[in-house]
Amino acid sequence: MSLTPEDVSRIALLSRIELSAAERETTREQLNGILGFIEQLQAIDTAGIEPMAHAVDVVQRLRPDVVTETDRRADFQAVAPETEAGLYLVPKVIE
Amino acid sequence: MNWEVVIGIETHVQLRTQSKIFSGSSIAFGAEPNVQANAVDIALPGVLPVLNREAVVCAIKFGLAVGATIAPRSVFARKNYFYPDLPKGYQISQFEVPVVAGGGLNIRVGEQEKFVHLTRAHLEEDAGKSLHEDFHGRSGIDLNRAGTPLLEIVTEPDMRSSAEAVAYARALHALVQWIGICDGNMQEGSFRCDANVSVRRAGEPLGTRREIKNLNSFRFMQQAIDYEVQWQINEISEGRAIRQATVLFDPDSGETRAMRSKEDAHDYRYFPDPDLLPLEIGADWIAEVKAGMPELPQAMQARLQTEYGLSAYDAAILTASRAMADYFVAAVAAAGAANAKAVANWVINDVRRSMVDGLRDEGGEPVASAVRGDAPGRDVIRVPAEALALLILRIAEGVISNASGKKVFVEMWSTSDSEVDAIIKRMDLTQVSDASALEAVIDGILAANQKSVEEFRAGKEKAFNALVGQAMKATKGKANPQQVNDLLKKKLGA
Numbered sequence: 001m002s003l004t005p006e007d008v009s010r011i012a013l014l015s016r017i018e019l020s021a022a023e024r025e026t027t028r029e030q031l032n033g034i035l036g037f038i039e040q041l042q043a044i045d046t047a048g049i050e051p052m053a054h055a056v057d058v059v060q061r062l063r064p065d066v067v068t069e070t071d072r073r074a075d076f077q078a079v080a081p082e083t084e085a086g087l088y089l090v091p092k093v094i095e
Numbered sequence: 096m097n098w099e100v101v102i103g104i105e106t107h108v109q110l111r112t113q114s115k116i117f118s119g120s121s122i123a124f125g126a127e128p129n130v131q132a133n134a135v136d137i138a139l140p141g142v143l144p145v146l147n148r149e150a151v152v153c154a155i156k157f158g159l160a161v162g163a164t165i166a167p168r169s170v171f172a173r174k175n176y177f178y179p180d181l182p183k184g185y186q187i188s189q190f191e192v193p194v195v196a197g198g199g200l201n202i203r204v205g206e207q208e209k210f211v212h213l214t215r216a217h218l219e220e221d222a223g224k225s226l227h228e229d230f231h232g233r234s235g236i237d238l239n240r241a242g243t244p245l246l247e248i249v250t251e252p253d254m255r256s257s258a259e260a261v262a263y264a265r266a267l268h269a270l271v272q273w274i275g276i277c278d279g280n281m282q283e284g285s286f287r288c289d290a291n292v293s294v295r296r297a298g299e300p301l302g303t304r305r306e307i308k309n310l311n312s313f314r315f316m317q318q319a320i321d322y323e324v325q326w327q328i329n330e331i332s333e334g335r336a337i338r339q340a341t342v343l344f345d346p347d348s349g350e351t352r353a354m355r356s357k358e359d360a361h362d363y364r365y366f367p368d369p370d371l372l373p374l375e376i377g378a379d380w381i382a383e384v385k386a387g388m389p390e391l392p393q394a395m396q397a398r399l400q401t402e403y404g405l406s407a408y409d410a411a412i413l414t415a416s417r418a419m420a421d422y423f424v425a426a427v428a429a430a431g432a433a434n435a436k437a438v439a440n441w442v443i444n445d446v447r448r449s450m451v452d453g454l455r456d457e458g459g460e461p462v463a464s465a466v467r468g469d470a471p472g473r474d475v476i477r478v479p480a481e482a483l484a485l486l487i488l489r490i491a492e493g494v495i496s497n498a499s500g501k502k503v504f505v506e507m508w509s510t511s512d513s514e515v516d517a518i519i520k521r522m523d524l525t526q527v528s529d530a531s532a533l534e535a536v537i538d539g540i541l542a543a544n545q546k547s548v549e550e551f552r553a554g555k556e557k558a559f560n561a562l563v564g565q566a567m568k569a570t571k572g573k574a575n576p577q578q579v580n581d582l583l584k585k586k587l588g589a
Contacts, residue, residue: 010362014175014176014177014362014364015175015177015184016177053170053192053367053372053373054367054369054372054373055369056372058372059168059372059373059374059375060146060371060372060373060374060375061145061146061372062145062146062147062148062151063119063145063146063147063148064148064149065112065113065114065147065148065149065150066113066114066119067113067114067119067120067121068114068119069114069118069119069120069121069131069133071130071131072133072134073127073129073130073132076129076132076134076137076139077129082233084230084233084235085128085235086127086128086129086130086237087128087129087226087230087235087236087237088129088179088235088236088238089230089233089234089235089236090179090233090234090236091233091234092227092232092233092234093178093179093225093227093234
């Protein structure tokens, strides 16, 4: 499988990343390279092997249901580009 | 033309935990913006989500309550989309292997029962909130809600009318509160439904569906589905095809309106989240959760029928909510099992009706003074179970008549005074059972109503009832009706 320039444009749109024509071509080559690796993996016979959801074969550790965090809004908002009335401000989003 | 309506429902149930699903932030409602949004919730680099054990317990409880399969191993996945109230750029959800699969719920529409199959239920995190007003052309983002634990519950397309859809939503709403995994507060968004609606001509394959998003009241759900169904039928009847879309319901216009069509719909590019390992739930954990669960509504319904001889209908009403069931059980405990049927009647006819329709007097007329300053109290039972039990005992003992009992109930409900005996005394309702006093009253009535007496002697049964009514009126309802009957019959030689 190999990606077309249109595929790359669509992925970029979904990720809200702006690509120039040159960047789109570079990105396409890089992504196709990654897909090439995946093709090598897919060539391996995995019949009878149970799929894994994670590279490490251990299970999720769980946290007790306790509130451990305190209010650090002032710290976080000190490094935010724009805030007002305790809110983070972003360019207007309309559905 | 016979149209069949096909509805499936997805519900986001906010789980009743203290902290978020993947971080130790509080999920308390109504806090100042962003004070409950820590480094994990606002997606600072280098943070790691750690799963809240209690959220998993809630999912297990739900799976057990609906007879579903609880996955011994389930997987968290990233659902990728771009929106500023989702700072990571993806929502942690479950995709291929959800924690709960299958099961279902019994619903009832009128006398019809139906089983609604569930497809799945999965754990996920909520997003933050965007505020679009008042920020000089910018949107404000509050991330307090980001990371709140949700269980998304998905049905098969089993419902065939808006009434069935609402019955399902109500049954689910009652169940999640019954098992204590959700506070059920729809105003605060703790229980939000999306309805997938399509129509088809009888016998044809499924039509194209449109999804009505964010229905946060049962009334809106009914209105939105009814409107949507009619709209789809009109479109198809006029030769236009339905296009898959997400729509919103506008309560002001009563219409549904398309948000986005399938063409530019999101491609979520799900993949297993490398930050989270598979969730393992062993049989021993499931058994432990099961041991701590309350009796389920269906089981309790059956028990009330066998234990107290209640009808299936009455038992269903009494188990429609945990609050109602707990109230009934407490009242029966205080009044004794022998009075269970009477307790059921009082709870269904008086307590429940007062909650739903407002307080009525003994003649069924609304009591205007019932609401005194505070909210109508739709979900507040204003007469303690023990007080209702005592009232029922006083009627059973013959201290007051049933009609007087209704007066005491109205007084208790409207004033929140629950001293039954004191109210009986204050309102002078003690039943007159002194035979000589009653005889004197009846003699007076017979003398004053010669016409009725003659009619009765001439064979008119109705005349007898008129005389009983006169006697009850003369004693202000305090006479024992049976005793009045007996005395009258004796005097009239009947």
